[in-house]
Amino acid sequence: MRDQRTREMLDQDIRRWVDKYSRERSALIAILHNVHRKYSQVSAHAMEEIADYLGIHPVEVYGVATFYSFYNAEPKGKKIIRLCRTISCDMQGKRDLVYALEHRFGIRFGETTRDGKWTLEYTSCMGWCDQGPALFVNSKPYTSVTTERLDAILAE
Amino acid sequence: MTERKGPILFRPYTAFSGMRKAFEMGNAKVLATVKDAGLRGRGGAGFPTAMKWKFALDDISKDHQDYSKDRFIICNADEGEPGTFKDRVLLEEQLGLLLEGMLIAGYTIRASTGIIFLRGEYNYMWDQIKGTILRWRAEGMLGENLDGKGFDFDIHIRMGAGAYVCGEETALIESMEGYRGEPRNRPPFPVNAGFNKRPTVVNNVETLCQLPHILNEGADWFKKIGTEESTGSKLLSISGDCSKPGVYEVPFGVTIQAVLELAGAVGIKAVQVGGASGICLSAHEFDRTICFEDVPTGGSIIIFNTTRNMREVLVNFLGFFMEESCGQCTPCRYGTECLLDGILQLSRGECSDEYLSELLDLSDSMAIASKCGLGQSVANPFRSIIERFRGEIYHG
Numbered sequence A: 001m002r003d004q005r006t007r008e009m010l011d012q013d014i015r016r017w018v019d020k021y022s023r024e025r026s027a028l029i030a031i032l033h034n035v036h037r038k039y040s041q042v043s044a045h046a047m048e049e050i051a052d053y054l055g056i057h058p059v060e061v062y063g064v065a066t067f068y069s070f071y072n073a074e075p076k077g078k079k080i081i082r083l084c085r086t087i088s089c090d091m092q093g094k095r096d097l098v099y100a101l102e103h104r105f106g107i108r109f110g111e112t113t114r115d116g117k118w119t120l121e122y123t124s125c126m127g128w129c130d131q132g133p134a135l136f137v138n139s140k141p142y143t144s145v146t147t148e149r150l151d152a153i154l155a156e
Numbered sequence B: 001m002t003e004r005k006g007p008i009l010f011r012p013y014t015a016f017s018g019m020r021k022a023f024e025m026g027n028a029k030v031l032a033t034v035k036d037a038g039l040r041g042r043g044g045a046g047f048p049t050a051m052k053w054k055f056a057l058d059d060i061s062k063d064h065q066d067y068s069k070d071r072f073i074i075c076n077a078d079e080g081e082p083g084t085f086k087d088r089v090l091l092e093e094q095l096g097l098l099l100e101g102m103l104i105a106g107y108t109i110r111a112s113t114g115i116i117f118l119r120g121e122y123n124y125m126w127d128q129i130k131g132t133i134l135r136w137r138a139e140g141m142l143g144e145n146l147d148g149k150g151f152d153f154d155i156h157i158r159m160g161a162g163a164y165v166c167g168e169e170t171a172l173i174e175s176m177e178g179y180r181g182e183p184r185n186r187p188p189f190p191v192n193a194g195f196n197k198r199p200t201v202v203n204n205v206e207t208l209c210q211l212p213h214i215l216n217e218g219a220d221w222f223k224k225i226g227t228e229e230s231t232g233s234k235l236l237s238i239s240g241d242c243s244k245p246g247v248y249e250v251p252f253g254v255t256i257q258a259v260l261e262l263a264g265a266v267g268i269k270a271v272q273v274g275g276a277s278g279i280c281l282s283a284h285e286f287d288r289t290i291c292f293e294d295v296p297t298g299g300s301i302i303i304f305n306t307t308r309n310m311r312e313v314l315v316n317f318l319g320f321f322m323e324e325s326c327g328q329c330t331p332c333r334y335g336t337e338c339l340l341d342g343i344l345q346l347s348r349g350e351c352s353d354e355y356l357s358e359l360l361d362l363s364d365s366m367a368i369a370s371k372c373g374l375g376q377s378v379a380n381p382f383r384s385i386i387e388r389f390r391g392e393i394y395h396g
């Protein structure tokens, strides 16, 4: 029942975004962006719907969605923590944060907590190298993160 | 906010003066001034800006005669090179300069549309950028008939979605058209067949921000800053082992040593110039200079003190390339993996010195056989770090 409702909402949303951005191929990324932001996932069903509107094969949508690191086809946590693993952050104490985060959630990087709330992932350089270590909680960047500050950041 | 000072980008500026100057001059004179100033692209490759513009302007082939619509100026704000964050600072602090720069470029190549390709990681700036664009539209600084002579120009934003390779201009265009961000074969070049197959100029954020100042102060003023072949200033993004990391504007031609002093870095054994795709220099080379004739950089400066292990640095860079390779061509996709495996094996003492020579040859082949700059530049950190810190590759 609940799945049914989510699906209807997703269908409506996709329709709305297609109307907003156009049915041209070049609208694809913007549509994916919106789907992902709201549903933290681009499901197979969403891909089929989008493909239908744009008049392309679902495989095309799949190919694009899986190319970009921001989108995921599998369900992930409501909040995705993406920790920068590039060199400048690495040198500024990234490792301590890895341990702290894995301990706190009882999962490894690349995994999602059982309650579906949190996912831990790595990302490449985020553009905050002078204020590392840096991480995203969903799309919000946090800089100069310390293990002491984690609690406050995660509580937001 | 930090009070920044610098010879060009961080000097005082009167809003809209550059664009008004451009309208006064007319597009032929703008082009001549930018050419005379010797402005080169700040995105890394250093291609002469005026030359790129002229290619796009001159493309009146087949169906491109119609100047009125559908030429594009794209601002490359995909900043993804490890250790680079100066475009973020420009977007946050000098957005007006950027929009004016895009407008001037558009006016010169007769484009009516400017697009900011903003990396997904900078999504948090969307509202600020969009808000400024809307305000400019309301004030008549963007839109139709801008100079009263029928120049139409508007600016849009497109988001990236987390792929370093999309900073490469043809991959960027693929992404904007709704495809996987895989670099194209060239020719055709974007100046002839870019976004929607129309003449398209792709310029870095910093390149565009220089334009209003060049028009205001003149080519001669600009040429007095920097070196013979690298005129003007460069923004450096400095990170790593130093007490004052951040963004600095320096004239081209500064020594690495001067940069280290600026950033408060002592006890330094290596500096990586140009990010993961750049080269590593060791202490006896710190008298070398930052400019296209000597050590070029898109702006990334990463500093390593004597406690750092350079194998770990190299492994980190190779991991970056493996993650970010689009996988389209074998030398890059498979070669990077071989290099990384090889280094890890060497560090465990599982293979010989001879094998390291083979890996160096492989990296050279990748530089020749890879399709785009990503695969081509893996050899830069690989060779430069191994040549300077061979001992650290084996143990440490």
Ligand SMILES: Cc1cc2nc3c(=O)[nH]c(=O)nc-3n(C[C@H](O)[C@H](O)[C@H](O)COP(=O)(O)O)c2cc1C
Pocket: B040, B041, B042, B043, B044, B045, B046, B047, B049, B076, B077, B078, B079, B080, B081, B164, B165, B166, B167, B168, B169, B170, B202, B203, B204, B205, B207, B208, B372, B373, B374
């Ligand atoms: C893998 C790769 C990534 C790149 N990333 C960027 C980037 O983030 N920003 C940028 O301006 N140029 C980047 N470039 C260079 C662009 O292809 C292009 O040369 C540049 O945007 C041109 O602008 P400019 O002439 O003003 O420097 C990249 C090139 C490659 C091969």
Ligand code: SF4
Pocket: B165, B182, B183, B324, B325, B326, B327, B328, B329, B330, B332, B333, B370, B371, B372, B373, B374, B375, B376
């Ligand atoms: S060199 Fe690498 S990133 Fe570039 S096209 Fe080939 S596989 Fe893709």
Ligand code: FES
Pocket: A084, A085, A086, A087, A088, A089, A090, A124, A125, A126, A127, A128, A129, A132, A134, B082, B083, B084
């Ligand atoms: S290295 Fe982490 S933000 Fe650049």
